[in-house]
Amino acid sequence: MDFKLKDIAAQQGRVAIVTGANNGIGFETTLAMAKYGFKVVMACRNLAKAQQAKANILGKWPAADLEILQVDLSDLDSVGAFAQSFKQRYDRLDVLINNAGVLVYSGKKNKAGIELQFATNHLGHFLLTNLLLELMPDDSASRIVALSSLAHLNAEIYFDDLNCETASDAGAAYGQSKLANLLFADELNRRLGKAGRKIVALAVHPGGSDSGLFDEMSWVMYYTFKILSPFILHSNASAAKPTLFAALSPEVRGGEYFGPQGFMEFRGKVGIAKRSDYSRREDIATKLWEVSEKMTAQSFVIEGLYQ
Numbered sequence: 001m002d003f004k005l006k007d008i009a010a011q012q013g014r015v016a017i018v019t020g021a022n023n024g025i026g027f028e029t030t031l032a033m034a035k036y037g038f039k040v041v042m043a044c045r046n047l048a049k050a051q052q053a054k055a056n057i058l059g060k061w062p063a064a065d066l067e068i069l070q071v072d073l074s075d076l077d078s079v080g081a082f083a084q085s086f087k088q089r090y091d092r093l094d095v096l097i098n099n100a101g102v103l104v105y106s107g108k109k110n111k112a113g114i115e116l117q118f119a120t121n122h123l124g125h126f127l128l129t130n131l132l133l134e135l136m137p138d139d140s141a142s143r144i145v146a147l148s149s150l151a152h153l154n155a156e157i158y159f160d161d162l163n164c165e166t167a168s169d170a171g172a173a174y175g176q177s178k179l180a181n182l183l184f185a186d187e188l189n190r191r192l193g194k195a196g197r198k199i200v201a202l203a204v205h206p207g208g209s210d211s212g213l214f215d216e217m218s219w220v221m222y223y224t225f226k227i228l229s230p231f232i233l234h235s236n237a238s239a240a241k242p243t244l245f246a247a248l249s250p251e252v253r254g255g256e257y258f259g260p261q262g263f264m265e266f267r268g269k270v271g272i273a274k275r276s277d278y279s280r281r282e283d284i285a286t287k288l289w290e291v292s293e294k295m296t297a298q299s300f301v302i303e304g305l306y307q
């Protein structure tokens, strides 16, 4: 698949949200979306960092139409407040890019005692999508894009231990959260389809890029990563391409999963990405949806879908 950004028509009048817009892949995604003419709402937890990122984008693209709205995706109250202020300002949302993510090896939890990566990477985005879906035009150009990862390949959803307290692998909780992103995109797309809606939900992985994601690695891993990354990974701008393809291309269909096609899918042109058999399991996706509704204390009902 030879995706050329220049082939995408101008998107004036359309509104996008990019979570985690201030750094790494989210920054590059925001810059590109602004260049296409989207009004981009930068959903960021740290206002100082967000303002700096906005200034940097305006330095590169002075016509960028950007607004910063604060959200801490690890905190469901903050997600609710974000959705409320977005709805006060906008009456439509065309593209929701659920990009923000954390990678921690330390067993951190959010203030409600939920493992931080599951809370931030999955639950925060699950609630955000639930609260904003009603603003999305029923059109195949309306997109909800989930950022998954190669880390989903060896992961499972540990329904009896979502906090991964008993996991022997330090990366289990991150893998679980990225698998949850992929399962959620699939299940959302199925439910949208069953409800007769045209909105497209799909997932991508960016391959690998030297973003801020790896800052919590042990120093040995961190420096090994820093030395190797220029040889095997790609830039954050290239890593944003699967997201942009999913958000903008008229060729995509709901439920698809895109990533780079080069060595080990670390980098390269955008195409259909490899996924685990486990990630295709509809029973797991349905169970995760139900558990997520309980954990966010909010049912996620799609209008037109009778259950």
Ligand SMILES: NC(=O)c1ccc[n+]([C@@H]2O[C@H](COP(=O)([O-])OP(=O)(O)OC[C@H]3O[C@@H](n4cnc5c(N)ncnc54)[C@H](OP(=O)(O)O)[C@@H]3O)[C@@H](O)[C@H]2O)c1
Pocket: 019, 020, 021, 022, 023, 024, 025, 026, 043, 044, 045, 046, 049, 071, 072, 073, 074, 075, 098, 099, 100, 101, 102, 120, 121, 147, 148, 149, 150, 205, 206, 207, 208, 209, 210, 211, 212, 213, 214, 239
């Ligand atoms: N880079 C890779 O190699 C790679 C590989 C596979 C998947 N991914 C996925 O790509 C996505 C983007 O990551 P990245 O690589 O660009 O990492 P990054 O540079 O660390 O950016 C992550 C963004 O998420 C934000 N964020 C973190 N926790 C948040 C919270 N509680 N509320 C709101 N925003 C929060 C960060 O904000 P702060 O700046 O305030 O921390 C930052 O803007 C993630 O979902 C990640 O899992 C990346």
